[in-house]
Amino acid sequence: MSAPQMPKIDSTMVEDMILSLAQHGAVGETGVCRLVYTDEWQSAQAQVQTWAEEAGLVTRFDQVGNLWAKAEGQTPGPSFVTGSHIDSQRSGGRYDGALGVIAGLVALKTLVASFGPPKRALELVSLCEEESSRFPTAGFWGSRAIVERSSPEDCETVVDEAGAPISAAMRACGFDPARIGEVARDDIAGFIELHIEQGPILEDADLSVAVVDAITHIRHTEVTLTGVSNHAGAFPMDIRADPMAGMVEIAAAAIAHAETLGRPAVTTIGQCSINPNAPAIIPRSVTFTIDARHPDPKAAKALHDTHNLIMDKIAAKRGLTLTRRLTLDHPPCQSDPGPLNALQDAADAKDIQTLRMASGAGHDAQQMGRICPVAMLFVRSKDGRSHTPEEFSSIPDIVDGIQILTGALYRLGYC
Amino acid sequence: MSAPQMPKIDSTMVEDMILSLAQHGAVGETGVCRLVYTDEWQSAQAQVQTWAEEAGLVTRFDQVGNLWAKAEGQTPGPSFVTGSHIDSQRSGGRYDGALGVIAGLVALKTLVASFGPPKRALELVSLCEEESSRFPTAGFWGSRAIVERSSPEDCETVVDEAGAPISAAMRACGFDPARIGEVARDDIAGFIELHIEQGPILEDADLSVAVVDAITHIRHTEVTLTGVSNHAGAFPMDIRADPMAGMVEIAAAAIAHAETLGRPAVTTIGQCSINPNAPAIIPRSVTFTIDARHPDPKAAKALHDTHNLIMDKIAAKRGLTLTRRLTLDHPPCQSDPGPLNALQDAADAKDIQTLRMASGAGHDAQQMGRICPVAMLFVRSKDGRSHTPEEFSSIPDIVDGIQILTGALYRLGYC
Numbered sequence: 001m002s003a004p005q006m007p008k009i010d011s012t013m014v015e016d017m018i019l020s021l022a023q024h025g026a027v028g029e030t031g032v033c034r035l036v037y038t039d040e041w042q043s044a045q046a047q048v049q050t051w052a053e054e055a056g057l058v059t060r061f062d063q064v065g066n067l068w069a070k071a072e073g074q075t076p077g078p079s080f081v082t083g084s085h086i087d088s089q090r091s092g093g094r095y096d097g098a099l100g101v102i103a104g105l106v107a108l109k110t111l112v113a114s115f116g117p118p119k120r121a122l123e124l125v126s127l128c129e130e131e132s133s134r135f136p137t138a139g140f141w142g143s144r145a146i147v148e149r150s151s152p153e154d155c156e157t158v159v160d161e162a163g164a165p166i167s168a169a170m171r172a173c174g175f176d177p178a179r180i181g182e183v184a185r186d187d188i189a190g191f192i193e194l195h196i197e198q199g200p201i202l203e204d205a206d207l208s209v210a211v212v213d214a215i216t217h218i219r220h221t222e223v224t225l226t227g228v229s230n231h232a233g234a235f236p237m238d239i240r241a242d243p244m245a246g247m248v249e250i251a252a253a254a255i256a257h258a259e260t261l262g263r264p265a266v267t268t269i270g271q272c273s274i275n276p277n278a279p280a281i282i283p284r285s286v287t288f289t290i291d292a293r294h295p296d297p298k299a300a301k302a303l304h305d306t307h308n309l310i311m312d313k314i315a316a317k318r319g320l321t322l323t324r325r326l327t328l329d330h331p332p333c334q335s336d337p338g339p340l341n342a343l344q345d346a347a348d349a350k351d352i353q354t355l356r357m358a359s360g361a362g363h364d365a366q367q368m369g370r371i372c373p374v375a376m377l378f379v380r381s382k383d384g385r386s387h388t389p390e391e392f393s394s395i396p397d398i399v400d401g402i403q404i405l406t407g408a409l410y411r412l413g414y415c
Numbered sequence: 416m417s418a419p420q421m422p423k424i425d426s427t428m429v430e431d432m433i434l435s436l437a438q439h440g441a442v443g444e445t446g447v448c449r450l451v452y453t454d455e456w457q458s459a460q461a462q463v464q465t466w467a468e469e470a471g472l473v474t475r476f477d478q479v480g481n482l483w484a485k486a487e488g489q490t491p492g493p494s495f496v497t498g499s500h501i502d503s504q505r506s507g508g509r510y511d512g513a514l515g516v517i518a519g520l521v522a523l524k525t526l527v528a529s530f531g532p533p534k535r536a537l538e539l540v541s542l543c544e545e546e547s548s549r550f551p552t553a554g555f556w557g558s559r560a561i562v563e564r565s566s567p568e569d570c571e572t573v574v575d576e577a578g579a580p581i582s583a584a585m586r587a588c589g590f591d592p593a594r595i596g597e598v599a600r601d602d603i604a605g606f607i608e609l610h611i612e613q614g615p616i617l618e619d620a621d622l623s624v625a626v627v628d629a630i631t632h633i634r635h636t637e638v639t640l641t642g643v644s645n646h647a648g649a650f651p652m653d654i655r656a657d658p659m660a661g662m663v664e665i666a667a668a669a670i671a672h673a674e675t676l677g678r679p680a681v682t683t684i685g686q687c688s689i690n691p692n693a694p695a696i697i698p699r700s701v702t703f704t705i706d707a708r709h710p711d712p713k714a715a716k717a718l719h720d721t722h723n724l725i726m727d728k729i730a731a732k733r734g735l736t737l738t739r740r741l742t743l744d745h746p747p748c749q750s751d752p753g754p755l756n757a758l759q760d761a762a763d764a765k766d767i768q769t770l771r772m773a774s775g776a777g778h779d780a781q782q783m784g785r786i787c788p789v790a791m792l793f794v795r796s797k798d799g800r801s802h803t804p805e806e807f808s809s810i811p812d813i814v815d816g817i818q819i820l821t822g823a824l825y826r827l828g829y830c
Contacts, residue, residue: 197649198646198648198649199645199646199648199649199650199651200649200650200651200654201649201651204654216648218648220694220695230614230799230800231613231614231775231776231799231801231802232681232683232685232706232708232775233613233614233631233633233681233706233708233774233775233776233777234612234613234614234615234616234774234775234776234799234801235614235615235681235775235799236614236615236616236678236679236681236775237670237673237674237677237678237680237681237682238674238677238678239615239619242670242683244666244683244684244685244687245666245667245670245684247663248662248663248664248666248667248670248684249663249667249670249671251659251660251663251667252660252663252664252666252667255652255657255660255663255664256664258652259652259653262652262653263651263652263653264651265652266647266648266650266651266652267652268647268657268659268694268695268696268697269659269660269663270647270659270689270691270692270693270694270695270696270697270698271689271692271693271694272659272687272689272692273692274685274686274687276685277685277686277687277688278685278686279635279683279685279686279704279706279742279743280635280683280685280706281683281685282683282685283685289694291647291648291694291695293647293648327694328694359648359649360646360647360648360649360650360651361646361648361649362648384645384646384649384650385645386646386649387646
């Protein structure tokens, strides 16, 4: 690579943008509640559009509500894209999603101001409803439309908690659900998403930024064990069919297995319901969830196979009926050497030490990975917190991230 | 013992009484809902009173609503008492409690008809609100009053689910809460309770009746583990403080320990609540109950000590805050050799093979054990079922039980 010295990122501008964008949907001191297709979300998108036009980018909204801002290339061809989502949890913080949009904007603005139009087109995208915080089944709504994983029919079946379809909310913002197919892109050369880590690994490693080499496989399995409800005093242990005894043995074994495997394997039992739920009654049934994640496809499969083996064995041993149902299954997404190396080279050029890690959370980049090479960049999260108004990343850490993103986009668009 | 051949128990009369008493508060085909101080409960007590007077017994109600029926002794002195409770679960079956009242009545009726008045007084008692099915904190209400474990103040603080005090319900039936102290007895020579087993042990052993040598220690501990709530994907296993991981490890170890100890130790995890309760979030806290039972005081203490050790160790290892609270603690009650041997001798005299076992459930006899020697007799339960309209004991099994009870009461009252 023959990249020149990259211009310094204006940290005051970055901080101003973060605080300014956080006003749209502000909750309390540091919280943000910006649900897709609401007034707060619209005004935030409008703010990003204004900033992008001021930076000399050409903007447009697609029919699902993603905002695109383009630095046209000197030669025709596909665009390299950066960005993230602008919708939030209810209530979330200032950084989750929004930071990737601001970072992309600052990077493109800095590049265009310093070097003029790129050789190959660069684009910023501000995606919508990654969080599914307004429409529970609409996760990755904006990026799914880009990779052609949503249809006009989906716009009727995806509903909010009151049962109103997402189509109505789209129309109220001027988007046409019937034309959601037009959102699909086949001219994207690659995608880089900068995001806060949402975990404690960078803090533990005392580093500001990580280059993400994979997004984990995420699988949710809902397991129901059914036995025989009886009197907790009058039924000896040796003739019980106690689903709670089965559940705790399965859960303890699955968690111990992930602990033995070590990073990046994780297994979480987050939800459980017991029927009946009384101190002196052996329950009839117990339903619980297993959240299992591993970024390596083979290791993920081995993890799921081990869980199934544990469940089958313990249910059979305890005379319990076992049913399981996949409620969520996002395949892993490996980062591509192209954007990955661009990020690493940019970091090395600036002498910013990075960590190499997998993402344990799902991201829009996982969707984008279906149509183009992707990579991600993580910025350190204070105490690993996220999805809360307390989430925080420092300006020096953020500037490190934007510096690397800028260098990478130079390598991908200007060299 | 110089007991003559005992008269044959009239099985048709026994069956008629069971079916007839079950009409008071009948629910569906075989269910009974007979809550204390309701019309159904009053009419059932009146039915027992009529039968007792027809048998030549002298009846009275005490101020808590227990019905007493006495065969006066030829020599003055304390009474030997038999009986059980007549209130039911909502809905329960025909046998839980009621069978012990009918059995006592049939035994006294048979003895008086065959042998005239006893040497020493014999009494039947039909107790109230053993189940706490109308007033949740009133368990063993009738027997507690007899052993002086309730006060006029308790009659105001014990309330139903709507918040109405038990005093109001007592007054509506003509009982005076201010005089509950008068219910206490200091002239009881001993107490035998016949009850259905409510478990599967007799069925397993292919026997009709068991002589109960102890009632188990019952302890409920409510345990709360508090950790740190975080993202299920972004937080590695090795730095989590996951209360659910702690709960399942503790519960699995406690259950495995009871399984290793074998009968009569039991440990049940019947209730659990998780906060928050979502598949992809490591919970902040988990609260669960441990129901632990053992009839031997030393073994019960060792069981509780082991549970505390397991909890302390696992909470410390996982960096969790642990709190525990005793919500119920009924000490064990050992049967007395006097009534125990009377039961065994009576069974041997009739060539009825019995099992010797501990009761895993709590009973009024446990309360009575505070003021006099006690023992119990269990009759086989079909499939070990109880607290349901499906509970069932066969007439031949029941007659075996009444035959033994009759022989024992002869030995205690006539010899």
